[in-house]
Amino acid sequence: MASGNVSSVTEFILLGLTEQPELQLPLFFIFLGVYVITMLGNLGLLILIGLNPHLHTPMYFFLFNLSFVDLCYSSAITPRMLISFVKENVISYGECMTQLYFFCFFVIDECYLLTAMAIDRYVAICKPLLYRVTMSNQMCFMLIMGTYMMGSSGAIAHTVCMLRLTFCDGNIIDHFMCDGPPLFQLSCTSTNVNKVVVFTIVGINVLVSSVTIFISYTSIISTILQISSTKGRSKAFSTCSFHIIAVSLFFGSAAFMYLKPSSTGSVNQDKVSTVFYTIMGPMMNPFIYSLRNKDVHVALHKALKKRMFF
Template sequence: MVNQSSPVGFLLLGFSEHPGLEKILFGIVLTSYFLTLVGNSLIILLSVLDSRLHSPMYFFLCNLSFLDLCFTTSCVPQMLFNLWGPKTISFLGCFVQLFIFLSLGATECILLTLMAFDRFVAVCQPLRYATIIHPRLCRQLAATAWVIGLVESVIQTHSTLHLPFCPHRQIDDFVCEVPALIRLACGDTTYNEIQMAVASVLILVVPRTLILVSYGAIARAVMRINSAKGRRKAFGTCSSHLIVVTLFYSSVIAVYLQPKSPYAQERAKFFGLFYTVGTPSLNPLIYTLRNKEVKMALMRLLRKDVDPRSR
């Protein structure tokens, strides 16, 4: 039976004990959200309009950019509202946010793993790359990632929805996340904690392990390349993705696989803020600044816009 003890909703505390910090965070979050919207929209636009970017690598990158747009939009507007004014969120709004947040977060974990697999085949099996990573497989893998994220979200949201929440309704976080909602419960949460631990292993630990294995094989393949130029080129195709993976997984693991302590809980809020706001805004910068093909595509688009003969 769905909990009815708090029909009016919840209070998202965030850093309410530090109002000065919250005003600073408002500016940082607003700026990051703007960069997220502009940067990821630009990557999607380039991937669609430039035929030279119609490859598996940029297909997955386009998916990642679209996912980041949805991911931040599912929580940042509410976060900005709470940082500046009242910190309330309705019961329905909280669980809609939780459902979308979980679904997109899990999808990103799987998608980053697929991108590592794409780089593994490109570096370790270059002659068979076009045969293995064909467009149909890319669509199937991307669809699988979205379906896995949806299923994981349905399961966890349903069990979290049935928790017996405490009357004070105060969520010590910026967004409605599973760990924070479990802490809010005034009853036995053993089942939910076990479920969250299993989901964390399947969605975080296993994909991260597969990524590390892929990059271990990539490193060995790169070291066998005789040419220094060839090694730099091979490393360049993987470095942007490796940076994104490191930033995203490090912050998410710090939230979902943390020990129970007040210090860890306070630290988790900063990490949660980073992977919900920071990484989606940094991803486009990392891929554009370190990727020659994306920069060239941007230059071609700009030249086309300013060239009167192209009209």
């Protein structure tokens, strides 16, 4: 700690998910398993899409980027969380701000990636004859660049606002990561500006994304109901159902965490909510999108046959 009129915190202690000693080791192995599955699932999907030319389509282009974001997203959060289960998790001020930046970058990026995927499904089902023209390589590239730009600008805004705060009331963060709300509790300067920025940015991201997804799926459902063939309706629904599950999990837990009044809920509720969209979501996404996906099954079957042959 630096001395002076006001002490300035140079490092923080992350308390982790729970302080109950009997739960530390079991939770360590559970989340270690989750992290390994997340890495293998997303890395496997990246390799599978990259090596199979028949998967080089707009839908799999967005899925490739989603797997990349989930891979980085999980790596920015989970290792630090695992440390807190086995020993005191000390993180420097600079590392804390860095984790905050990358967390904000990847969470906003994922928000808009899910939106871009909903737009892709809308064009594929509602405008099938114009799909190749509308979802051209240039359009896909612009959408992806837009998601990364939104992620970067939002992360910079959050981090810059956090850097203006002074921390002098303690250095123990009752969380498993460096996030805005738990850091606000340690600040000895006003956090009103930060809270407005968080509420505004999260509100805009959730509103823009959810409205776009809602409009897309309203049109998709309307189009599907007009399909006379039962098989055709079933196939159309199956291409969208898993995306809806991923969207509900991500936006539901994120909105609960950041858009609820600060006076409601508890720290433990916030931690559980954060676990869902930072750790469980990246693990589940590869399986959600590939579980009943015939193209992925064919690519995986070919890859396994090649490996067995060699």
